[in-house]
Amino acid sequence: MFERKNVNKAEIKTIYDVIVCMYLILKAYGEEVYLQRYFDEFISDQKMLEDRSEILSYLRNTVINKLFSPLQIYEFLEFKMEEKTEMAPFYCIFVMLQFDLLLLRQESERHGLDTIIPYDKLSTIDSEWTYVPIFRDNFIMDGAVMDQVRDKKINKGVWIYIKDYKVIGHSNIQDYEIYIDRYNVDWIKNQKNKQVKRSLKIAMVPFSRKNMFVELQNGVKEYTPYENEEYVYKCCISLLEKLERESVDIVVFPELVMTLELKDRIRKWLNKKFGAQSNTKLIFLGSYYENNVNRCALLAGNGRQLLTNDKRNAFEYRDSHGNIHREKLGNFSKIITMMDISGLGRIYYDICKDSIIIEDIMEITGKYRNNFNVISACSSGLQDFTRLADSLAGNFKVFSAMSNSCSARKMISDSISVGFVGYPVCGHRNALDGHCEEYSCDENCPENSFCSCIHIFEINIDERQTYEGNKTGVKVDKRCFYRHIDQYA
Numbered sequence: 151m152f153e154r155k156n157v158n159k160a161e162i163k164t165i166y167d168v169i170v171c172m173y174l175i176l177k178a179y180g181e182e183v184y185l186q187r188y189f190d191e192f193i194s195d196q197k198m199l200e201d202r203s204e205i206l207s208y209l210r211n212t213v214i215n216k217l218f219s220p221l222q223i224y225e226f227l228e229f230k231m232e233e234k235t236e237m238a239p240f241y242c243i244f245v246m247l248q249f250d251l252l253l254l255r256q257e258s259e260r261h262g263l264d265t266i267i268p269y270d271k272l273s274t275i276d277s278e279w280t281y282v283p284i285f286r287d288n289f290i291m292d293g294a295v296m297d298q299v300r301d302k303k304i305n306k307g308v309w310i311y312i313k314d315y316k317v318i319g320h321s322n323i324q325d326y327e328i329y330i331d332r333y334n335v336d337w338i339k340n341q342k343n344k345q346v347k348r349s350l351k352i353a354m355v356p357f358s359r360k361n362m363f364v365e366l367q368n369g370v371k372e373y374t375p376y377e378n379e380e381y382v383y384k385c386c387i388s389l390l391e392k393l394e395r396e397s398v399d400i401v402v403f404p405e406l407v408m409t410l411e412l413k414d415r416i417r418k419w420l421n422k423k424f425g426a427q428s429n430t431k432l433i434f435l436g437s438y439y440e441n442n443v444n445r446c447a448l449l450a451g452n453g454r455q456l457l458t459n460d461k462r463n464a465f466e467y468r469d470s471h472g473n474i475h476r477e478k479l480g481n482f483s484k485i486i487t488m489m490d491i492s493g494l495g496r497i498y499y500d501i502c503k504d505s506i507i508i509e510d511i512m513e514i515t516g517k518y519r520n521n522f523n524v525i526s527a528c529s530s531g532l533q534d535f536t537r538l539a540d541s542l543a544g545n546f547k548v549f550s551a552m553s554n555s556c557s558a559r560k561m562i563s564d565s566i567s568v569g570f571v572g573y574p575v576c577g578h579r580n581a582l583d584g585h586c587e588e589y590s591c592d593e594n595c596p597e598n599s600f601c602s603c604i605h606i607f608e609i610n611i612d613e614r615q616t617y618e619g620n621k622t623g624v625k626v627d628k629r630c631f632y633r634h635i636d637q638y639a
Contacts, residue, residue, distance in 0.1 A: 293611025403436030420453030442480030543584030575623030
């Protein structure tokens with residue numbers, strides 16, 4: 151008997167709803183049970199050729215030509231499965247595989263540059279399952295050095311054969327809502343051209359040694375504003391001008407170094423100064439504290455705000471007397487937004503403690519396949535962050551960048567590693583592993599200076615470098631430059 155999914159047909163609005171329905175029907179039969187039979191029988195059976203051609207024609211007309219509505223397609227497929235009950239799971243697999251191929255054609259249709267394309271709510275047919283596109287345009291894994299990597303079998307069932315999307319169960323991570331947008335911009339120039347050196351320049355900015363918190367009597371840590379915000383603004387502008395001349399692609403600031411006003415002023419300045427001509431294409435602006443909410447912001451090089459995410463887990467520690475000290479957080483948004491950027495990958499931007507809740511991060515990465523994790527932090531330690539970065543690189547091919555504040559690290563010692571850039575490397579038998587390249591700050595940096603040192607990482611994805619333990623990965627050139635505070639005056 152045909153395992154019918156109980157569907158309210160009035161809710162079928164998109165082709166993505168149809169795909170979710172197809173997967174849930176297949177799942178009811180047992181997807182892995184039918185895969186071998188699908189390839190052995192259904193594809194090779196000439197008697198089924200007419201059925202396959204008819205289904206393919208309907209899909210093409212829906213996805214490409216849009217001659218039929220998604221509801222019409224579902225009703226057609228439902229009719230076919232009722233007509234030949236024994237073929238129902240094979241029809242589902244065929245539809246899912248063909249849609250994967252057709253999706254590639256659909257992606258070739260270009261939207262205007264500097265546009266944000268929302269992926270959110272592509273499918274709303276089911277409250278527990280949703281359609282998620284897989285963004286495979288991954289910078290770090292596109293290079294010649296990574297061609298030797300043994301592909302990890304992190305998928306099973308029908309997802310072994312489908313490359314460009316998944317149907318997943320809704321995340322149960324503390325009831326957070328996860329959305330994905332795509333920023334349509336052609337900014338990594340000539341990265342697909344094998345004749346040129348393909349590299350990515352990332353600037354990590356420790357920002358300041360000034361402590362941004364004050365201790366209240368009840369043990370709560372509370373953010374304090376700048377005494378001279380105009381001066382801080384000038385420091386930021388001077389820094390961004392310098393990085394523009396250095397042709398830096400990405401800039402990453404730490405946690406709690408901005409204010410809402412600073413962020414808005416920097417956005418306006420970027421738009422007026424560079425517009426679409428900026429060499430710096432992404433600015434992870436760190437976070438700002440407003441109305442007891444700790445919020446990070448990602449900007450395009452032209453000042454356009456691409457996303458914001460709120461900190462969800464307050465920092466806390468227990469002192470030698472047993473007293474608990476905690477960051478003061480109020481009502482924060484439960485929406486987490488990721489961003490797909492051509493040539494770079496799927497970006498996940500998080501704040502400090504949120505990025506080391508390993509159960510959350512591993513589930514998010516496993517389901518949504520983000521491959522570029524950026525962390526703005528104000529942390530006295532790096533161990534938890536590097537451990538997780540290595541795990542994400544080894545299991546999911548994730549690239550990580552953590553920008554930390556000098557003010558937090560100087561509580562332990564001067565001249566100590568402040569942050570890092572992490573990426574996958576090839577270990578024994580070309581198995582994936584992770585490596586974190588750390589950076590340190592100068593102990594002579596004045597406490598009241600801002601943006602006085604910058605650490606630049608240039609990742610060359612077609613050049614090979616050997617790491618400790620005879621591991622092989624992309625070549626990374628690291629340098630730091632310091633600027634005297636008077637240069638910002």
